Amino acid sequence: MEIRIKNLTKVFPGNPKKGIPDTRAVDDLNILVPDGELVGLLGPSGCGKSTTLYMIAGLLEPSDGEIWFGDEDVTDLEPEKRGIGLVFQNYALYPHMTVYKNVAFPLTNLRIQEPVLDENGNPVLDVDGNPEIKKRKLTKDEIDKIVRETSKIVQIEQYLERKPNQLSGGQQQRVAIARALVKKPKVLLLDEPLSNLDARLRLQTREEIRHIQQSTGITTVFVTHDQEEAMSISDKIVVMKLGVKQQEGVPQDVYNNPCNKFVANFLGTPPINLFAGRIQGGKVYIGEDCVREITPEEMEQAKAEGRNLSDQDVTVGIRPEGIVIDDNAKPNFHFKVDRILTMGRDIMLMSDQEFRLSDTKFVIDAFTKVSVGEVQAQVKPHKCLVFSLEEGEPRLV
Amino acid sequence: MANEVSKPKRRFNILSIFRRKERVSADAGERNNWKAWLYLAPTIILMAVFTFYPLINTIVIAFLKNYDYISQVHEGFTMENFGVVLGLVGRSEMMNADGIYESIFRWNCTRFESDGVVGIYLNSEGVVSRAYFTMNVIRYAFPNTLLITFITVPLSIIIALLISIGLNSIPAFKKFFQTIFFIPYVTNAIAVGMVFAVLFDYKGILNYLLGLGTLTWIDQAAPAWRGMIALCVYIIWHSLPFKILIFLSGLQNIDKQYYDAAKIDCAGKMKTMLNVTVPLLSPQILYIMITSFIGSFKEYTSVVGLFGQQGTSPGSYNMYTVVYYIYDMVNSNVQYGAAAAVLLFLVIMLFTAIQFKVSKTRVHY
Numbered sequence: 001m002e003i004r005i006k007n008l009t010k011v012f013p014g015n016p017k018k019g020i021p022d023t024r025a026v027d028d029l030n031i032l033v034p035d036g037e038l039v040g041l042l043g044p045s046g047c048g049k050s051t052t053l054y055m056i057a058g059l060l061e062p063s064d065g066e067i068w069f070g071d072e073d074v075t076d077l078e079p080e081k082r083g084i085g086l087v088f089q090n091y092a093l094y095p096h097m098t099v100y101k102n103v104a105f106p107l108t109n110l111r112i113q114e115p116v117l118d119e120n121g122n123p124v125l126d127v128d129g130n131p132e133i134k135k136r137k138l139t140k141d142e143i144d145k146i147v148r149e150t151s152k153i154v155q156i157e158q159y160l161e162r163k164p165n166q167l168s169g170g171q172q173q174r175v176a177i178a179r180a181l182v183k184k185p186k187v188l189l190l191d192e193p194l195s196n197l198d199a200r201l202r203l204q205t206r207e208e209i210r211h212i213q214q215s216t217g218i219t220t221v222f223v224t225h226d227q228e229e230a231m232s233i234s235d236k237i238v239v240m241k242l243g244v245k246q247q248e249g250v251p252q253d254v255y256n257n258p259c260n261k262f263v264a265n266f267l268g269t270p271p272i273n274l275f276a277g278r279i280q281g282g283k284v285y286i287g288e289d290c291v292r293e294i295t296p297e298e299m300e301q302a303k304a305e306g307r308n309l310s311d312q313d314v315t316v317g318i319r320p321e322g323i324v325i326d327d328n329a330k331p332n333f334h335f336k337v338d339r340i341l342t343m344g345r346d347i348m349l350m351s352d353q354e355f356r357l358s359d360t361k362f363v364i365d366a367f368t369k370v371s372v373g374e375v376q377a378q379v380k381p382h383k384c385l386v387f388s389l390e391e392g393e394p395r396l397v
Numbered sequence: 398m399a400n401e402v403s404k405p406k407r408r409f410n411i412l413s414i415f416r417r418k419e420r421v422s423a424d425a426g427e428r429n430n431w432k433a434w435l436y437l438a439p440t441i442i443l444m445a446v447f448t449f450y451p452l453i454n455t456i457v458i459a460f461l462k463n464y465d466y467i468s469q470v471h472e473g474f475t476m477e478n479f480g481v482v483l484g485l486v487g488r489s490e491m492m493n494a495d496g497i498y499e500s501i502f503r504w505n506c507t508r509f510e511s512d513g514v515v516g517i518y519l520n521s522e523g524v525v526s527r528a529y530f531t532m533n534v535i536r537y538a539f540p541n542t543l544l545i546t547f548i549t550v551p552l553s554i555i556i557a558l559l560i561s562i563g564l565n566s567i568p569a570f571k572k573f574f575q576t577i578f579f580i581p582y583v584t585n586a587i588a589v590g591m592v593f594a595v596l597f598d599y600k601g602i603l604n605y606l607l608g609l610g611t612l613t614w615i616d617q618a619a620p621a622w623r624g625m626i627a628l629c630v631y632i633i634w635h636s637l638p639f640k641i642l643i644f645l646s647g648l649q650n651i652d653k654q655y656y657d658a659a660k661i662d663c664a665g666k667m668k669t670m671l672n673v674t675v676p677l678l679s680p681q682i683l684y685i686m687i688t689s690f691i692g693s694f695k696e697y698t699s700v701v702g703l704f705g706q707q708g709t710s711p712g713s714y715n716m717y718t719v720v721y722y723i724y725d726m727v728n729s730n731v732q733y734g735a736a737a738a739v740l741l742f743l744v745i746m747l748f749t750a751i752q753f754k755v756s757k758t759r760v761h762y
Contacts, residue, residue, distance in 0.1 A: 059657050080663040092654040096676040096761035105672070106662040179662070 001070045001186045001219050003033035003056065008065035010051050010243075025051040027243040029065070033236075038213050038220040040230030040251075043240035044266070049223045050089075052240075053189050056221060057086050069186065080109075082187070085180030085218075089192040091172050093164040099175050100147060100160040106183045107143045111135040146182060153212060154178045170201045177212065188213070188220040194229060206233050227267045231255065239263050260395055261315060261387040265358075270320050270348070272385070274357040277316035279309060284386055284397070286316055286355050289333045291379040292386070298397055307396055314396060315387040320348075320363040322383025331376035335360065340372060349375070458735035466731045478736035482722075484533030531730065534737055537707075537717035544625060545632065545718065546693040553633040554685060557640035562674060564641070565648040575645065582638035589635060590702015597627045597703070615703055618710035628716060632699050636692065640685050647681035648674070679760040687752055694745050695720050 008029040014020035026048040033039045041049040054060040056067060058079030066075045074082050093102050115123040116132040123131040138146075151157045154174040164172055173193060180188055193209065194202045210233040213220045224230050230237050231251040239246045239254065239262075247259045258264035264272050277286040282299065284292040294309060302309050323333065341348040343363075349370065351360040362377075364370070386397040458464055462475035480486035564574055581589065596603050597614035604612050613619035614627045655677065659669040675682070697720040700707070707725075708715040719741050726734030 057657075057661065059660065079657075079660045084661065086658075086661045088654055088658060090654070092652070092658040094655065094658070094673065094676075096679070097672075105664070109663040109665070109668065179658075183663070 002035045002068075003031075003187060003219060003221065004066075004068040005029055005031040005033075005052070005056070006066040006068070008052065008055060008067065009063050010048070010055060010060065011063040024243050026055070026062075029240075029243075029245050031238055031245065031248065033219055033221055035219055036217045037235040038210065038222060038233060040234035040237040041221060041223045041240060042227055042230040042237050042266075043225065043246075045225055046242070047240040048243035049225075049240050050191055051243075053086075053191055053221060053223045056187070057084055057189055058082050059086075083183075083185050084187045084189055085183070085185035086189045087173075087176045087180045087191065087193050089195060091164075091176040091196075093172060093175055093179070095164055097163075098160065099151075099156060099162055099164065099167070102164065102175060103147045103150060103156075103160075103178045103182050104143050106179060107138055107146060110138055110183055112138060150178045150182045153181070153215070154208075169196050169198075170205055173197065173205060174208075177209070181212070181216065181218070186219065188218045190220065190222045192223055192225070194224070194226070202229070209233065228269055231267065239266060241266075256382070258385065258395060260392060261317070262392070264317050264385055264387070264395070268319060270361040270363070271358065272317040272319050273322075273353075273360045273362070275316045275318070275353065275355045275360075276313070276357055277355065277386070278311070278313045279386065279396075280311050282309070284314070284316055284384065286333065291316065291318070291333050292381050292384045292397075294386075294397055302396065305394075307394065309396060313389055315357065315389060317385040317387060318362075318379055319383040319385075320361050322380050323362050323364065323377040324380065325364060325368050325370055325375060325377045329378050331378055333377045333379045335375060335377070337370065337372050337375050340370065342366070455735045455738050458732050459739045460736075461732050464732040471732075478732045479740065481531050481730075481733050482534055482737045482740060484535040531733065532714070532722065532725065534719055534722050534740075537714045538719045538722040541625070541715075541717055542694055542696065542719045545629065545696050546690060548625075548629045549632045549636065549693050550686065550689050552629075553636045553640060553689065554682065556633065557637050557644055557685070558675075558678075558682075560637065561641050561644035561648055562670065565645060575641075578641050579638045581635050582642070586635065586698040587702045590631065590699060593627070593631045593634075593703055594705075613709070616709060618713065621709070621715040624704070624709045624716050628699060628703055631703050632693065632696065635699065636689060640689070643681050643685055644678065647678045651677045676759075676761055679756075683752070683756045683760045686756075687749055690748055690752065691745055694741060694748075697721050697724065 008026055008031075009024070010026040012023040012025055014022045029048075029052060031039070031052075041052060043049050051060060055062050058074070058077060062075060066073055068074065069082065094105065097105065113133050113135055116134050118124050126132045147160075148157065151160060154177050156171060156174050156178060159167055159171055159175070164175065167175065173196070177193075190209070194205055197205055206229055209222075213233075222230070222234065234251055236249060237251050237254055238248045241262050247254050247263050254263065255267050258267060261274075265274070275286045277284055277291070279285075279294070282294045283290045284294065299309060318333075335351045335353040337349045337351055339350040341350065345366060346363045347366050347368070347370070349362045349364065351362070353360045385395055387393070387395055459478055460474045460476070461471040462473050462477065464471040477486060560578060564571060564578070567574070594615060595601055598604075599611045599613045599617050599619075601614075603614070604610060612623070614623050651674065655673050656669065659673050664672065696718050700716050700718055700721055704716050707713065707717045707721060719737060723734045723737050723741070726737065
């Protein structure tokens, strides 16, 4: 089911007497989660992503704005009536129940609607000629069947009789997903589901989450501060900062065309290298090196969008993978390599480049011949991004 | 000196009580040992004098025959004290050939209401015997104690639980109500008993408010069941604050996320309480259950506070409790009191053991 978030705002009231101002945790947020897709809400801690998730779940009341599930406005609906599954950051498994009971618990609360049948198995009609509907609880056998099916999907069948504290973090996480999925919710919400797992398990589990999401086709919203995690499994990511949406889109698009310095800096490991540079006559310089030319198309587009590309000091961002060392081509960027880190597939060059604004790290192909000292390199134009010095301004090129 | 092998001294190290694994080197332990004893000395001495000695002495006295507390004289060891307490035997005295009464024991019946000589008999051989009746716990004290326990403990726990859950979920006036509910705890039991005595007086406020005329509750030879109702109301009211205090602190430690999870899982309020709150509060509930079981087996001040005597009329024992019996016996027959105390100890131990056993599968730490 499609989720539409319109002008969603959450203000946590401060205390005017003590001089604590109101906190706008989420500010005028608009997001569209297409049916059956996995959307990652991404941002540093305190950016309002979890608050947004809890508002979608109904556990927090929005100060303003609307949340729509398909054609239904659920803004004021109780969480239990929204038909959602939620996986909490620390799982919140009931410690006193076995895994089986944890997974079965949502089902014991479920009331299913069924047409009333007569002796011949035909639906009984009421006065208006509509089939009569009765609500009933699930039977023990039905619950058992669903619990076992769900445990099979998340592979926890062998732990059903254990208590949560007898399980490892990854197993607990799968139980939490099973509990969220068992009542076949229309929407699955995951709050930093991988943050309590170790690195290897995190890789494995995020694949599993993606697999479960795709096999069940459930619309999923996923909150994380780990951009790699979000980029790897999301159909779409939403980058947030201080309660404000920065950019929304397909992960690779957002990575390639970040809308501002924050998004560019936030996405990618190692992060983008930032340098103090300038635009001069349609060319981008770092020191004396002209690292990039601005094409006429880019000029035109900038003009149309009201971005000023006249001569000015700028911040130049070069992605770590954005350079090539090719002795045959004409170099347009030079820097001093201080250290070389071999990482198997790649090698990483660390540098104290004189115009750097952040740590300078470049990742290049392992077959490239390079040694510590002065290096002449070519900057890939599409990996070189230009930002205004002003924080929060849209990207220039 | 060289051939002298020094034996490692094995001394009892008090600090070893406080650590699970002896990671601290033996040297450090030895060095601090006397200090630890020194710090503990005031407590140990006071407890030895006022707790351990009386405890052991009570058990010894329980087995002494015709023990006189002042002169410390007794006639050897016996099990008869327990028989008297349980109403199995009573004391009779028979005049011997020298005209002196000698004490004998025989089967007793429990129909007598108060202590003292209940009959002087002259048998066919011209021997005079006097039968005594000594109060036992079977007719009133033990049944009343059991009744009080099994009425007040479950009721007060349920009421305290509901009040705490209520208090925990109201945001406004929380502290105010917490204070209100805590007041009985710091109020003197006897004083409160007197207030309740006024409430439950046959010309009292309760009858007036409920329009019950001059229904007797605690005096004017009121029937035992009405006296018991008044007593239980009083005991429950007085025992609530401590329970609420413990439950509230327990409730505040429950992670709010479990309630969010329960909401997402579509559990209703009642179901959340039974399936989430109560199990997560089970350690506190067990603690309260055991302490209040012990407490209500020791019920005494409430009876004195409310009735001022053993029953609803002078000379009546219908509100008697085991501990009331023990205190009564301290003056006249301390060995019976000691025997009753030992029996009470065994009963409490049995109930506590049962509770621990039952709770093993139901308490989730």
